[in-house]
Amino acid sequence: MITKATFDDIATLEKLINSAYRGETSKQGWATEAHLLEGKRITLDQLEEILKDKNNTILKYTENNQIIGSVLLTNKGDKLYLGMLAISPELQNKGIGKKILHEAEVHALSLGLSKIVMTVITIREKLIEWYNRHGYVDTRTREPFLLNDADTIITDQHLEFAVLEKIL
Template structure:
C-alpha cells in the first residue's frame, strides 16, 4: 500500500533510506552507493525537517506494517522533483519501485505538474538505464556532487549528477 509518510514514520524511513544507499546492507540490492560513498544518506533530523516542509511529500510503500519503499517528491512550482528513492535492498527487483514511480506521476498530475525531474550520480549507469526504461530522458544538464558533513567519497571516479526528466 502506498500512502503519505508522516513524522511518526521518520525513524523507520531513516533506517530504510540509509540501508538502501549505504553500508553492507545496501549491497544486498542493485541500487547501492556503498562502492562510491560512506556515511549516512540522511539523518533523522534532516528527514523530520524534510517531512515538515510543505513543498515535500514522502510516499511510503508499506507491506505487513513495514515500510519497504519510499520516495521524496518536491513541488518546484513548474515541475516535481523526485529524490531519495529507496527500496529495501532485499526486496529490489520486485516491482515496488515501478509502483512508486507510477504514484509519483499521479501526484505530479494532481498538482497540475506535467514534468518530473531527478538527479542521479552519472557513473550509476545501471540505475540511469532503469529510469530511462521508465520514460526518463537525459536533459544534457550536469550538476556538481556536493558532499554533506558526514559523507566520505571512497572512489577515485569523478562524481557529478545527471539530470533526468519525464514529461507526463
C-alpha cells in the same frame, strides 16, 4: 499500499533509506551507492526538516505493516523533483520501485505538474538505464556533486549528477 509518510515514520524511513544506499546491507540490492560513498545518506533531523516543508511529500510503500519503500517528492512550482527513491535492498527488483514511480506521477498530476525531474550520479549507469526504461531521459545537464556532512567519497571517479526528466 502507498501513502504519505508522517512524522511518526521518520525513524523507520531513516533506517530504510540508509540501508538502501549505504553500508553492507545496501550491497544486497543492485541500487547501492556503497562502492562510491560512505556515511549516512540521511539523518533523523534532515528527515524531520524535509517533512516540515509543505512543498515536500514522502510517499511510503507499506506491506505487512512494514515500510519497504519510499520516495521524496518536492513541488518546485513548474515541476516535481523526485529524489531519494529507496527500496529495502533484499526486495529490490520485485516491481516496488515501478509502483512508487507511478504513484509519483499521479502525485505530480494532482498538483497540476506535467514534468518530473531528478538527479542521478552519472557513473551509476545501471540506475540511469532503469530510469530510462521508465520514461526518464537524460537532459545532458550536469550538476556538481556536493558532499553533505555525513558523506565520505571512497572512489577516485569524478562524481557529478545527471539531470533526468519525464514529461507526463
